Amino acid sequence: MRPTPADKTFRDRVKELSGENIDLCFQCGACSGGCPMTEEMDYLPSKVIRMAQLGLEDALATKTIWVCTTCFNCEVRCPRGIDIANVMESLRQLVLRKKYDRISLTDLSDEQLRTLPQVAIISSLRKLTA
Amino acid sequence: MKVAYYPGCTLKTTAKEFDLSARAASAALGIDLIEPPRWNCCGTVHALAKDDVMHHLAPLRNLLRVEEMKDQGLVDEKRVVALCAMCYNTLKRSNQAFNTDSDKAGKVKESMNNEAAVYSGGVEVEHLLETLRTHGWDKVSARVNKPLKGLKVAPYYGCLLLRPRGIGVDSADNPKVFEDLLKSLGAEVVDFGYKQKCCGSYHTVYMPEVVADLGNRILTQAQAAGAEMVATACPLCEFNLGDRQAEVLKKYPRFGSIPIVYFTQLMAVAFGLGEEETALGMNKPDPRPLLREKGLI
Numbered sequence: 001m002r003p004t005p006a007d008k009t010f011r012d013r014v015k016e017l018s019g020e021n022i023d024l025c026f027q028c029g030a031c032s033g034g035c036p037m038t039e040e041m042d043y044l045p046s047k048v049i050r051m052a053q054l055g056l057e058d059a060l061a062t063k064t065i066w067v068c069t070t071c072f073n074c075e076v077r078c079p080r081g082i083d084i085a086n087v088m089e090s091l092r093q094l095v096l097r098k099k100y101d102r103i104s105l106t107d108l109s110d111e112q113l114r115t116l117p118q119v120a121i122i123s124s125l126r127k128l129t130a
Numbered sequence: 131m132k133v134a135y136y137p138g139c140t141l142k143t144t145a146k147e148f149d150l151s152a153r154a155a156s157a158a159l160g161i162d163l164i165e166p167p168r169w170n171c172c173g174t175v176h177a178l179a180k181d182d183v184m185h186h187l188a189p190l191r192n193l194l195r196v197e198e199m200k201d202q203g204l205v206d207e208k209r210v211v212a213l214c215a216m217c218y219n220t221l222k223r224s225n226q227a228f229n230t231d232s233d234k235a236g237k238v239k240e241s242m243n244n245e246a247a248v249y250s251g252g253v254e255v256e257h258l259l260e261t262l263r264t265h266g267w268d269k270v271s272a273r274v275n276k277p278l279k280g281l282k283v284a285p286y287y288g289c290l291l292l293r294p295r296g297i298g299v300d301s302a303d304n305p306k307v308f309e310d311l312l313k314s315l316g317a318e319v320v321d322f323g324y325k326q327k328c329c330g331s332y333h334t335v336y337m338p339e340v341v342a343d344l345g346n347r348i349l350t351q352a353q354a355a356g357a358e359m360v361a362t363a364c365p366l367c368e369f370n371l372g373d374r375q376a377e378v379l380k381k382y383p384r385f386g387s388i389p390i391v392y393f394t395q396l397m398a399v400a401f402g403l404g405e406e407e408t409a410l411g412m413n414k415p416d417p418r419p420l421l422r423e424k425g426l427i
Contacts (some may be wrong), residue, residue, distance in 0.1 A: 019180040036328045040340055070178070071328035072293035076302040083294065089178035103336050110242035116335055117369045118139040119216050123174040126185075 010094075011055040017090035023078040025049045031074035032082045040067045045074055045084055052087060065091045066102055066128065092127070102128035133261065134196045134210040138172055138217035145365035147409035148392045152213050152258060154407035155397035159265060159273055162404035164205055166195040174216050174288065176223040178217075183237045189224035190238060196247040208256045211261050213394070215364035219290035220296055222255040239240050245284075246255035256297045257291065257361060258394070259277040259307050268316040275402045277316025281424050284320040284357035285309055286348070288367045289328050302326075311393060312361065315400040322355035329370040342377035349378070349388050358420060361393045367391060373414045399426055 015022060025046070032044035041064040043051070051059035059065070065088050074084035096102075103124060113121070141149040141240045169192050177185035196210045202403050212218035228235045242248050243309035281331050292298035292305055300307040305326070309319045314365060327348055330341035349371060362368045372390035379385055391413055398408040399421065405411075408427070410418050421427045 017181065018180050028399070036330075036344060037340075039343070040337075069289070069328050069331040069333060070175070071289035071331065073326075073328065081157075085294075087180050089237045093179045108335070113336075115144070115373075117144045117365050119214060119366050120332045120335050120369065122139070122171065122217065123366075124335040126136050126173070126175050127332060128154075128336075 011052065014052045014087065014090050017093055018083070018086040020082050020084075020086050022049055022052050022082065022087060022091075024082055025053060025078075026080065028079060030077040030079060034073045034077045036071065036073065036089070037067045038067060045088070048091070049082070049084060049087060052091070057090055057109060060095050064088075065095075068092075072083050096128075096130045099130050101130055104129075131160060132162045132164050132205045133207070134199050134205045135165055135174045136169060136172070136192055136196075136210050136212050136217060136221065137165060138212070138214045140214060140365040145368065145392075147412040148213055148365055148368070148394060151392060151407060152394040154403050155394050156258070156261075157404065158401045159262075159269065160396075161261065161265065163194075163211060164199070166192070166199055169195055171219045172217045173224075174220060176220050181235055183241070185373060186224045186227060186234070186238055187241060188225055189221045190228060190249045191242075191245075192221060193225060193253040193255070194242075194247060197250060198247065208252050208385070209253075209255055209256065211258050212368075213258050213363070215257070215288060215290040216366060218255065218257045218299075219297060225251070225255050226251065226297070230271045233346070233382065259291075259311060260299050260307060262311060263307055267310050270311065270314040270397075271316075274315055274400045276400055276426060277315050278318075278396060278400050278424075278426060280314075281317045281421075281426065282320050282356055282358045283312050284322050284352040284355060285312055285315045285359045285393075286327060286329075286352070286360050286362050286371065287326050287368060288364055291363055292326060308361070308363070308393065312396070315396055317396065317400075320352065320355050320357040322352045322357065324351040329367045331366060331370075334366070334370050334374065337373065338377050339381065341374055342381050345371050345374050346382045347379045349375070349426070350385065353386075353388055357388065359389045359391060359417060361391055361396055363379040363393055366412070387415050389415050389420055391417050 032046045068088040173188040
């Protein structure tokens with residue numbers, strides 16, 4: 001897991017897509033402490049930020065980036081002013097833009113399509129499909 | 131006062147009770163919510179990736195419709211009220227991006243240049259809770275003829291009504307707009323630690339069991355604090371905390387049940403409006419037995 005020169009582009013792409021200066025993070029863990037989804041994650045949000053800082057593309061293979069609900073609890077808690085939800089989005093986008101779909105609308109039954117609120121269906125597709 | 135009102139998709143389908151009660155309760159205060167003659171999807175989630183300009187077009191087109199309404203004299207101001215927390219957040223954030231990022235605004239205008247009109251940026255986006263706060267809690271109180279006396283209600287904010295900073299309707303750390311409204315209706319406000327915790331949002335589609343975990347935690351906390359009912363301001367929160375109680379019970383058999391209502395339904399009840407306006411028959415679980423027990427309906 002040692003960073004290689006090629007990883008610099010990954011770091012740059014995360015910074016560019018998220019618009020966040022991830023280097024400001026000093027690993028206080030406030031984002032992870034307030035995150036409502038950590039039980040479902042394989043790596044805590046603060047660890048994923050560290051991976052991105054180090055240019056480790058392993059961040060793209062975490063379950064964490066897909067479990068994030070973009071509730072912005074981390075954004076209001078970060079003492080360094082990093083919008084971590086934006087960073088998670090940039091990581092998802094780096095995967096989705098290679099024509100990856102995390103979920104598929106065809107997996108839903110007629111019953112689900114009838115009863116689920118539209119806002120849930122549309123936002124899950126917006127967040128989790130290419 | 132005539133104000134433009136953006137309902138969004140869900141208020142026309144699975145959350146009709148929110149739409150019906152909001153229109154009726156607002157009208158009772160002299161605030162007429164006027165829907166644009168045509169509108170489109172708000173996009174549901176804000177485009178967080180910095181290069182994602184395309185997804186700003188849908189929300190901004192809706193704001194353009196509001197500008198047209200003002201020009202046609204259908205509404206008094208260039209202002210739009212949203213009810214769904216996701217619509218509110220998406221419309222407000224795109225509007226802010228358009229007004230503060232000239233590069234982004236330029237690209238948006240370029241993309242809209244073959245449309246009949248281009249958005250100017252002059253519309254204000256607000257949530258109905260903000261409209262009511264501006265209107266004045268004393269005026270809301272004055273309209274109440276059936277105070278929600280003895281009804282212990284926990285306000286649930288969720289995420290997108292309060293976050294990110296600079297977008298929310300109130301302080302992200304110590305909000306009080308929801309509490310103020312419930313107090314002005316005569317209810318007993320119950321504060322609880324999870325009122326700003328996420329309900330699981332869109333994960334309800336593919337991970338309902340996780341949403342059940344979050345629902346169990348949020349609702350158990352509310353009950354432990356003494357709440358008999360939870361009030362929300364978002365159709366997705368209402369679904370995840372209300373309809374999904376069936377999933378919570380499957381996973382946590384000891385969990386009982388607690389009614390979830392929209393704040394506008396409580397306004398309609400406190401204003402003494404009829405069954406069609408309170409629209410209480412559509413919520414799951416049914417809030418009517420509790421309200422009958424309290425002598426409120």
